Structures are given as structure tokens and as C-alpha cells.
Amino acid sequence: MAIEARPQYQFRSRSSGDFPGAIGAATLVFVGEAVDDRGEASIGRLNQANGKVVKFNFDPSQHAIALDGVASNTRGLRQLVAGHDKIALDTTTLGLGEILQILRCLEPAGCRSINFLYVEPASYQHQHVASHRLDQEFTLTNNCKFSAVQGFAHEYFPNHPSSHVFMLGFEPARLLSAIEQRNLEDKNRTSFHMVVGVPAFRPGWESNSIRAHLQAMENLQLSEANVKYCQANSIREAYLTLWDLYRTLGDDQGCFFVSPLGTKPHALGAALFLLETKGFDSPTSLYYDHPNRIPKRSESTGTWHHVEVLIRA
Amino acid sequence: MTNLPEAFSKNRNEETGEDNWSDFIVPHFIHDLGIKSQTKAHVIEGGRGCGKTTLLRYFCHPTQFSPRRQKVRADDLNHIGLYWRADTNFLNSFSGGDQDDAVWRAAFDHLLACELGKEIVRSLRSLNCTEVRRYEYGGLDRVDLSALQDMDPEIGASLDDLEAYLRRARRKLSMWINNLDCKEHPTFLPASTFLLELIGILKEQLPYLKDATFAVFIDEYENLREEQQKFINGMLKHASPPLLFNIAMKRNGLMTGATIGAEAIEDISDYRTIDLEAALERNFDLFAAELLFFRLLEARPELEAYLPIKVEKLRSVEADDMRERFDNPLYKQQVLAAAARILPRITEHDAASEILSDEKLRQVLTDRIQAALTRRAPQLSARDFINDQHAAASVVVGSLLHRDREKPEEVFKEFHSAIEGKGGRLAVGSDLISNNLFGSVNSIYLHAQRTSILFSGFVALTLMARNNTRHFLELAHRIFKAYDGEPESKDTLPIVPPEVQASAVREASELILGQVKGHGTYGPQLYTLAQCLGSVFRERHRAEKQSEPEVNHFTIQTGDMTPNIRRYMSEAEKWSVLFLSRETKMKTTGAQSFDFVLNPVFAPNFQISYRKKRSLQVSSTQILQMLEGDQSARDQLVRELGKRAPESVHLDLFGAPI
Numbered sequence: 001m002a003i004e005a006r007p008q009y010q011f012r013s014r015s016s017g018d019f020p021g022a023i024g025a026a027t028l029v030f031v032g033e034a035v036d037d038r039g040e041a042s043i044g045r046l047n048q049a050n051g052k053v054v055k056f057n058f059d060p061s062q063h064a065i066a067l068d069g070v071a072s073n074t075r076g077l078r079q080l081v082a083g084h085d086k087i088a089l090d091t092t093t094l095g096l097g098e099i100l101q102i103l104r105c106l107e108p109a110g111c112r113s114i115n116f117l118y119v120e121p122a123s124y125q126h127q128h129v130a131s132h133r134l135d136q137e138f139t140l141t142n143n144c145k146f147s148a149v150q151g152f153a154h155e156y157f158p159n160h161p162s163s164h165v166f167m168l169g170f171e172p173a174r175l176l177s178a179i180e181q182r183n184l185e186d187k188n189r190t191s192f193h194m195v196v197g198v199p200a201f202r203p204g205w206e207s208n209s210i211r212a213h214l215q216a217m218e219n220l221q222l223s224e225a226n227v228k229y230c231q232a233n234s235i236r237e238a239y240l241t242l243w244d245l246y247r248t249l250g251d252d253q254g255c256f257f258v259s260p261l262g263t264k265p266h267a268l269g270a271a272l273f274l275l276e277t278k279g280f281d282s283p284t285s286l287y288y289d290h291p292n293r294i295p296k297r298s299e300s301t302g303t304w305h306h307v308e309v310l311i312r313a
Numbered sequence: 314m315t316n317l318p319e320a321f322s323k324n325r326n327e328e329t330g331e332d333n334w335s336d337f338i339v340p341h342f343i344h345d346l347g348i349k350s351q352t353k354a355h356v357i358e359g360g361r362g363c364g365k366t367t368l369l370r371y372f373c374h375p376t377q378f379s380p381r382r383q384k385v386r387a388d389d390l391n392h393i394g395l396y397w398r399a400d401t402n403f404l405n406s407f408s409g410g411d412q413d414d415a416v417w418r419a420a421f422d423h424l425l426a427c428e429l430g431k432e433i434v435r436s437l438r439s440l441n442c443t444e445v446r447r448y449e450y451g452g453l454d455r456v457d458l459s460a461l462q463d464m465d466p467e468i469g470a471s472l473d474d475l476e477a478y479l480r481r482a483r484r485k486l487s488m489w490i491n492n493l494d495c496k497e498h499p500t501f502l503p504a505s506t507f508l509l510e511l512i513g514i515l516k517e518q519l520p521y522l523k524d525a526t527f528a529v530f531i532d533e534y535e536n537l538r539e540e541q542q543k544f545i546n547g548m549l550k551h552a553s554p555p556l557l558f559n560i561a562m563k564r565n566g567l568m569t570g571a572t573i574g575a576e577a578i579e580d581i582s583d584y585r586t587i588d589l590e591a592a593l594e595r596n597f598d599l600f601a602a603e604l605l606f607f608r609l610l611e612a613r614p615e616l617e618a619y620l621p622i623k624v625e626k627l628r629s630v631e632a633d634d635m636r637e638r639f640d641n642p643l644y645k646q647q648v649l650a651a652a653a654r655i656l657p658r659i660t661e662h663d664a665a666s667e668i669l670s671d672e673k674l675r676q677v678l679t680d681r682i683q684a685a686l687t688r689r690a691p692q693l694s695a696r697d698f699i700n701d702q703h704a705a706a707s708v709v710v711g712s713l714l715h716r717d718r719e720k721p722e723e724v725f726k727e728f729h730s731a732i733e734g735k736g737g738r739l740a741v742g743s744d745l746i747s748n749n750l751f752g753s754v755n756s757i758y759l760h761a762q763r764t765s766i767l768f769s770g771f772v773a774l775t776l777m778a779r780n781n782t783r784h785f786l787e788l789a790h791r792i793f794k795a796y797d798g799e800p801e802s803k804d805t806l807p808i809v810p811p812e813v814q815a816s817a818v819r820e821a822s823e824l825i826l827g828q829v830k831g832h833g834t835y836g837p838q839l840y841t842l843a844q845c846l847g848s849v850f851r852e853r854h855r856a857e858k859q860s861e862p863e864v865n866h867f868t869i870q871t872g873d874m875t876p877n878i879r880r881y882m883s884e885a886e887k888w889s890v891l892f893l894s895r896e897t898k899m900k901t902t903g904a905q906s907f908d909f910v911l912n913p914v915f916a917p918n919f920q921i922s923y924r925k926k927r928s929l930q931v932s933s934t935q936i937l938q939m940l941e942g943d944q945s946a947r948d949q950l951v952r953e954l955g956k957r958a959p960e961s962v963h964l965d966l967f968g969a970p971i
Contacts, residue, residue, distance in 0.1 A: 063409025073411045074494050145834045147405035151491050155403040155483075159331075173840070176831020181402065181536070215827055278491070287402060 002250045003282055007243040009272055010310040011236040020306035023117050024049035026088035028081065030056045030102055032095060035293045038119040038301045039093040046090055046117070054080065058098040060147050060290040065101055074105065081109040088115040096260060096267045097149055097290055103275045104151050112312045118264055118305045120201050120233060121298030124170065144174055144289035146181050152274050154255045154285035156182055160189065161254035164287065165245055167195040167238065167270060169262035172212040174289055178259055179216065182287075191253055192220055193245055197232025197263050201302060206232070209262065232262070235307050238269025246273070251282035259287045265305070272309060317807065320612040321790035331396070334379035337371045338603055338627045341639040342592045347585070348372055348559075349392045351528065354549040356580075357561040359589030360889035361832070362783025365561040368589065369396055369530040374436035380443055390440070390521060395432040395529045397425075401536035408538065410493045418573065419501040421541055424486060426502035427479045429529055433511060434476050436527070437519075450521050460514055464507060465500050475511075505548065505556070512555050526554040535566025535887070540573075547572035550583045565887045590780045598775045599638075599645050601785050602652035603627055605771075608789070609655075609807075619806055621647040649771070651806075656792070658770020659811045661750040665704035667766060668757055675699075677761045678711050681857055685714035690721035698728055705746050706731050706739040712753045712859035713745075751922060752854065752862020759855045759920055768818050768917045769811035777818070777913045777923045781889070784825060784914045791821035815917075822917035832888040835881060838940045839890045842881070845939035845947045846911050847919035849929065852955025854921050863926035866894070866910040872933030881940050882909070894925070929954065 014020055019042075029051045034040045047053055057066040065072050067080065081087065087106070089099060106114060156162060164184065166175055184190055194217060200206040217227075230241040238260075246256050258274060260267035270286070277284040348355060349372070359365050370376055373394035378385060404424075407417045441447045459470040468478050485499040508527075516522045531545060548558045550572055570577040580586055593600060606620045607627060617624070621644065626634045638644060659667065668674040682695040698710045710728055713719045730737040738745045751767065758765035767773070778785035795817035796809045826847075829840040846867065853864040874882075885891040894908035913923035931954065938950055 059409075061405070061408070063406065075411070142837065143834055144836075145405075146402045148403050150406050150410045150493055153403055153406045153487075153490055155487060156400045158398075171837070173830035173837045176828060177833070177836055178831075180828070180831045180833075180836075182400075215824065219824075 001252055003247045003280075005247075005277075005280065007240060007273075007276065008313075009239065009276060011239075012308040012310075013234075013236065014306045015233075015303050016306075018304060019045040020117070020304055023088050023115055023306045024051070026051040026086045026115055028084040028086075029053045029088045029090065030094060030098070031090040032056060032093035032098060034093050035295045036121065036298045038121050038298060041301050042090050042092045042117055042119045042304075046088070051086075051088065056094065056098050056102065058095065058101050060097045060149065061145075063150055065098075074101075077101065078105045078109050081105050081111065085111070086113075086115065087111060088117060091116050091264050091268055092119045095290065095293075096271060096286075096288060099268065099271050100149055100152060100274070100286070103271055106311065113308055113310045116235065116268055116305070116307045116309070118233075118268070118307070120302030120305070122300035122302050124298045125294075125296065142292050142294060144177055144291045146178060146287060146289045149286055149288065152278065152284075152286040154257075154283045156255070156257070156287075158183065158189070161191075161252065162189065162257060163191045163193070163245070163249050163253045163255070164257045164259065165193045165195060165242065167258070167260045167262040167266040168197075168209045168213050170208045170212060171261070172216060174261040174291070175213055175216050175259075177289060178261070178287065179220070184220075191249065192222055193226050193228060194222065195228045195230055195238070195241055195262070195266065197266060198229040200232045201263070230266070233265050233303070233305060235265045235268040235272070235309070238266040239272050240269075242270060242273040246277065246282075246284065256282065256284045257287040258284065259289075261289070268307075272311075275311070317609070317612045317796070318790055318794040320608040321786050321793055331370060331373070331375035332379045332381070333367060333370050334376045334381045335628070337367065337376065338600065338607055339630050339635070340593065340600060341596045341635070343630060344635070345592075346587055348528070349388075351392070351526075351557060351559075351585075352554060354552060354557060354584035355559040355587055356549075356567075356584050357559065357587045357589060358564060358566070359561075360781060361563060362781050362889075363590045363593065364782045365589055366398075366532055367782075369394075369532055369559075369561055372528070373530060374432075374439040378436070378439035378442065378446075385440070385446065391524050391526060393436050393440075393525055393527050395429055395436060395527055396532065397428055397432065397529060398532035399537065401533065404541060405538060406490055407541070410490075412493065412498075414540070416498060418540070418544060419503075420486065420490075420498065421544055422504045423482070423499075423501035425504035426507045427483045427486070429504065429508055430502075430511060431476060431479045432529075433508065433515070433527060434472050434479075437472065437515070450519070452519050456515065456518050458511070458514055461507070461510060464502060464510070505552075508556055516555070526557060528557045528559060531558065531560045533562065534560040535562040535568075539568045542568050543571050543573050546570065546578045547574055550576065550578045563887045564889075565883045593780045593782075596639065597778075597780045598772070599648060601775050601778065601782075602648045602771065603638075604782065604785070605652055605655070605789060606648075608786075615804065616806060619804065621651050652771040654808065655806055656769070656771040656774060656809055656814060657811055658773060659766045661754055661767065662705050664754045664766050665708040665750065666701075668708055668754065669699065669701050669704045674757055674761050674763070677757050678708060681711045681757070681760070682714055685711075685857075686721060689714070693721055693725060697725060700728075700732055703728075703732050703739075703741075705741070705750055708753045708757065709739065709746050709749045712749055712756070712857065712862075715858040716860055749859055749862055751924075752859040755854055755920065755922065756856065756859055756862075759851070764812075764815050764819050765920050766811055766815050768920075768923075769814040773923065774814075774818070777822075777916060779892070779913050781914070787825060788818055788821045788914075791817040791824075795820075819917040819920070822915055826915050826918050829888070829890055832890070833884055835884045835940075836888075838881060839885055839888060841942075841947065842885060842936070842939045843890050843911065843915055845951060847915055847921065848951045849954040850911070850921040851919040852951060853929070854919075855955075861927050863922035863924060864929050865913075865916070865922050865927070866908045866925060867929040867931050868908055869933050869936060870930040872935075874933055875937075878933050878937055881936075885909075 029046050031043050031046060031053055034043050055068050065077060067076060089102060091099060196206060196209050198206045228241055231237040242258060258270045260270040274284055274286055357365055373396040377389055377394060407421055437453055441450055441453055453472055456472050457470055458475055461468045469475060482499065489496050489498050512527055545560065552558045572578060578584060603622055606622050607624060610617055610624060668678055679695045682698050686693050699707045706728055710724060713724050714721055727737045727739045731739040755765050755767055774785065774788055778788060792809055792814050795813050796807060826843060829843055830836045832839055850865050886893050889912055892910045894910055908928055910925055916923035935950060938946055
């Protein structure tokens, strides 16, 4: 049966070739660890603005959070957020686990909106595959292990119907690992959808996502109908694509698992979707691998994005 | 009826459901496992795809009490198997979140109580799944569980009530985990106490369960968190009938032997280890052939008369049927011969003849011989070393002439001595030929950029699959997918030409290798290790001299085995990317060395030998480079290690060069 609920969040997006000045008005800014040029650039510019900058860390193996390197907890985070009406997240350097922890605290703390800053890279580090010189191999992350995040954790039962939506990036290992961990071969009870970032950050980059996953898609016997395309740098598009799939698949497909393995804007769209649908009768859940980002994984900076999301009218 | 390739595509137990009564081929060691008469825990260990889940499913109630089973025997009720595989992604969330460790331990305990409680109720329903069985056993509607209400008044009194309560309890647990900061935790049940109480009530009220032991099988134990493993370890150690615990895991899956108490678990005294791959090894060829026919008959049942098996016998655990299969050499011989008819092989000798009869391959051999002669003995010609009636000698000569220690004139004499039937080092059946033929043939195929025909035949398939049922089925699946020649009549067995097999097996091997990227936390690193090693071995296999043919495993001879490398090696073994060869070689110093063998299922992808032959010595630094180095560093390593080693003389037992 189709789901009647509809997406409610509203988006205001701006893109520019340099730091978007409007985000400098945030009174509280969360940043993560910089591992490449764009991370250093975004933290550097945010540090020059007037807002209070807090380094935030989330350890998915222990579900522990730290603020400016000091162990804290949800209460501490809420206290920090309370009273700030303009909060910004440097999503270039924050991981999805961290972003979800912050988003969870916003509504209870009375926040109406949230600002995201994201900086595209000019290029990613890559190598040519030894056996297929035309293919490119990206090693952007390592130590991936699928691990639920409290608040967005629903159990997977192989004997029950479920839907899995994978938002694809450049590293097929992450999808293969997701399939392996859940033994996701039983097509009778699981429906699969792949979301590919098209148009990509740069023309041609979409083939890095598609080609890398063709074999896995063939193994799952997926057809064109199982592949959705959505702008790689659009949080809103990713959010609406998930909503679209969720509503179309309906509640007779069981739990709706989302695996954002691609671009950060797609991960942000997924985070917002999961936040909004949390507690719905037809459950949604994150299925994610919390990768470590490899230092110097990208070079220089590309487009800067500032997206403001209104989460409460 | 399924089509032929599809019959082999169901290669994971998860795809065939809980009840495998009709699909389970009883292995020769089934009674040696002692599972049905167990009094302590079993740890079932084996690589990915070796059949752990299938075995566990076989011993659990949906199979043992299958409606497809004609008769459940009284003693089948003595051991009731309960299967549980956790969603480890979900279980990973059982920590932190401002909750004490003790709370998470209790939550995990509660989850076990709910899951296994539901399984116990389901097992009773499985047992009573037919009218006849309900008449014989029955009584489920009369069960009164009100005594359990001491633990939680909401439990109810009937089995239906209990099932509903446990489902509700699981939902509450899930809701609590997603709302830790605004919800109190639900009432937690202690698993052992709750389950023992439940079992006690059932035994009291259902007399047919009076001798029953409920045996829990926890699958994929290796994916649990360390503290959850400790909790299970305690259950393994302290469990006794009527509630026992068993675990199944990949190699090196035991993160800790500790329990949550002071004592650790120890092999033999606390549990018995079953190495499933080792158990399968003795009769893997027979098992694989029976599986091949079993799946073949699913697609073409009319062929049963032409195959030396009876499907019913494969499913039987009766002593007579087992003896007929496993203690009857004639049966084994017939089964293996039939498998070899369906999947015929090309021997190295036949492949040598193939080389001489194929224009391109013959040219590669001719060029190879001529190149050596031009450099070493220009007065001789390649024609002097090629004889269609002595193809094997001709192909081996192509390698010998490149070896400095072999004088072309002497080789010429030996070759002609062999042709004239006067014996010598190149005579038919000589050690020189048998030691060098595979490598020499393969090298020519590699140079011609053709798929080597040596990767064909049922026996080769079993060697490549190496006691791994899933890999055997994946290879068979690709072979039958590639096989497009339908038998001439429906009463004819399919016979897949070796060329079709070799090409399909190469494709399957590439796909299996590609999946390594998704094997655990270090999947991408294990993949680059396998790629790099395979490429090095492939370079060695290309060598014209073939003075060290079939180099396909390695030893780490120098450098420190740092914790980092040990962890990678342990993961590589866990995921069956590498096998650690247990037979150690005593060096003159008394030190031991271990061989790491690249999984032979990757051999067709690289076109390297699937037989464990010669070893390559590497340093720990080089291995680390293969795992973590960038592509250019790995390419450099392949060039360095792939170069042939300085020529050394290999002597046979009697001191003669081989």
C-alpha cells in the first residue's frame, strides 16, 4: 500500500566558486577532521567567521561523541545547541554518523533550520586498474564496517520483505561488502534500488560510479528499472528521490534501508530523509559502513555549496 | 523444472530457505560429528561457502521436522536444533549511547531470550506440522505457561500468547534503541533462566519432549561484537542439557576466548571444534560429483537412469546407504567417471598435441625454440625439435633450450633418443616431462594470449574449488551457462567441451576474485593482495625457461611479522583469500616456515597452476606493499618478483637434475 506522508522540509541552495559569505552568520558551527585541501579550506574559512566553531567527533563502534576532543553525550550536545538559531555544519569534514547525531538534537533543542556547507573537490586521487587500463580505481576510504547508528537502527530479518536503496559512489567494495554482510541474494524478499549521481560533479564522473558497480548489479539481476538518477551535488534531489522511492514502494515492502555510499550531498539527503521519517509506521533505517576517509583523497577545491534546510515551519 | 545453469545458481543456503530436507546431500562425516548426541558445545569452523550454514540448517527443526520427511523417529526429538543468525549491523548498536555496559549486556541477553524463545515455540509447531504428527504428538493448545509470568506478567499463558509477547518485546527493544534518550529500557529477560524455565514447563506438559535437548546454533559468530562473543562464550562453557549452545564461524573468527566471568573457554574441555573443510577434504571429489548430478537431475530428472546415483540414497543417513556410498570403491569410481564424462578434461599430453595442431600455438612454440637456438646453437633448427608424434617432448624442449645448464646439442640427442624409442630424459613418462609439461604448455597459452585448455575437467574443477561447495557450484554454473549445445536427445547426458569449460571457468574465477573487495573490513586490501600475487605468479608462469614451473604460493622469509601484517594475514585466511599450509618445513636452522597458498579458485583468472607446487620467497615489506601500496608500487613489485629467479638446479631424490 502506498505511503500517504509527504516530504515537508524546505531547501534554499546557493553555489559559488568561493566561500559563501551568508554561512558566516552562523552562531554555532560544527566541523570535523580535514583530510584534504577542501576540508582545510572550509575549516579555515569558517574559523575566520564570527560563530563558535566546535570540532565534533562520533565513534560508531562505541556510539560515543566528543566535543572539541572531550568526551560528551547527547545531553551535552543538546545543551550546546540550545539557544542557537543559526547553526551550520561543515559537511565537507563531518561524517554521516556525526551529521546524524547533530540532526537528532536539533528538533528537541527547538531549532527550525540548519545550514550545510559543502565543498566539492577539483579532482579525486585515482589509479588505473592494472588489468583494465580504461577503468579507474579509487581508494578514497578504508576500514569500512557496516554498523547501525542508534536512532536510525532497524533490524534486518532475511525472512521478511525489505527494500534496500544504495546511493552509489566510486568504490564498489562498499556495495559488495553491504551485500556480503547481509547475504543479500534473496531477490524474492528484498527489493533493490541503486541511486547514481547524474549529472556528476564533473562531466564523465558518473561513469566511475556506473562502471564500477555493473558487475554487482548484474549479480543482483537488476535492470534499468532498479536504477535511479539524481544530481550528485544536490541534497534536495537526493532527499526527494528517497521520498519518491519510499512512497512508491509502500509499506508492504517492510523496512526501507538506505545506504548512502556516494557523494556527501546524497548522504545529507539521506540523513534528512531518515530524520523526517524516524518513527513512521513503515520503518526506515540507515545501513552504513562509516568509512575512514583517506588523507589527501582529493585535490584542490571545486564548487562551494551552502544549503539551508527548514525542518520546521 | 529449472534450466541447466539455474540448477547450479542456487549456491548459497540463504537462497534455499530454512528447510533443506530435500536438498541436503548427506556427507560422509555426518555421524562422526556427534552433533545429535552432543553433551557439550561444538564450534563449527570453515571458510566462506564451505557449507556451514547448510549443515546448521540441516540439524535445525525446520529440516529435521520437515513436512517433506516421511517419518520422524523418536530419537529425533532428543536433539532439537534452533538456528540463529543475528543482524550484526543492528547488534553493533548495542554500546555507548549513555548506557552502562551492564545495560547493553542485559539487552543482548534479552534479545537472545526473545529470539530463542520464539524458535522453541516454532520448533514445536514444526514438529506438529501435519495431521498425523499432531495426532502422534500434539497437545500444543493445552500448554499452560502461566508459571513464566513470574518474570513478566505480560507473558500470557498459551504458546500463542508467548509468541505474541516475544514479538512485542523485540519491537520494544528496537524502539528503545532508537529512542535511548527519551525511553526507559523495556523489561529485560535473562536468556538462560527464561529458556530453561520454558523448556522445563514444556517437558513437564508434553511428555514426548521428556528426553529433548534444545541445541542452539549461532551462525556467523565472528561478526558479533567482542563483548557479545564473551557473553556467548560463557553460554558455551556453562551450558548443559537440556539447553546447549553451538557456534559456526569463519577461520580466526574467535576474537576472544574470554567469557564475561573469570574463566576462559578452552578447546576440548569446553567445546569440540569441527573443521568443516578438513572434514570435506577426504571425499570432496565424490561429494562434488554427487552434488553435480543432484543439481543436474533437478533440471533433467529423466537422466536419472543414466547416472550412477539414486537421489534418495544421497539424502539418507541410514548406515547401509552410507556404506554403499562411502565404503564402496566401485561406486566412487563410477560416480567420478560419470562426472568426468560430463566435464571431460584435456590432459597435459593432449594439450601438447593441441599446441602442435593449432597454427598460432605451434608458431609460438616454434618461435620460442628458434629464439633459443639462434642465441645458443645456430646450426640447429626449430624443426629438429618438433615432432607431432612426440608432442609432449617437443613442448618441454621449448623450455629446456632456454636453460643455461641444458646444452642444445645434448637436448637434441635426448629428443631424438626419445623419438627413436631408446628412452632417456625425454622419454614418454619421464620425470623431466611430467615435472615440466604443465608449466610449458601453460606458458605457451599465456604467450599466445589464449585461455589455457588445462583449466578443464571435473578433477581440475574440484582442485580449483578446494573443498568449497559454493565455489564448485559457481564454476559449474558458469560452465553450464556457457554450454549452449543441447544434447542430441533428451536421454543423453550433457558433455561440455573442454574449451567451453576453460573459458567459463576463467570468467567465473574473475567474478569470484572481484567479490573479494567486499570481504570484510579489509576487503579492498585483500583484493589488491590477491591481484598482486596472482600477477606475480602469472609472470613466473610466462617465463620461457620454466625452470621453476608452477610457482603459486609464498613464504614470508624476511622482515618482521608486525601486528598489522598478522592482522591482514589472519583476515586473508578468514576470508579464504589465502590458505595457510599447515605442513611446516624444517629448515636447517630448525626454524619453521609456513606456506601461504593463494586460493586456487583464482588460478583460472591469472592462468596459473591450481596445484600447490613451488613457493616464492617474499619479505613482509613486500606483502605490506601488496596490501597497502599504490598501483605504481604494486606494478613495480610485480615486475621485480615476476622476473625469473637466477637459475638454480633442482635435483630429484637421486641427485639428478629435474
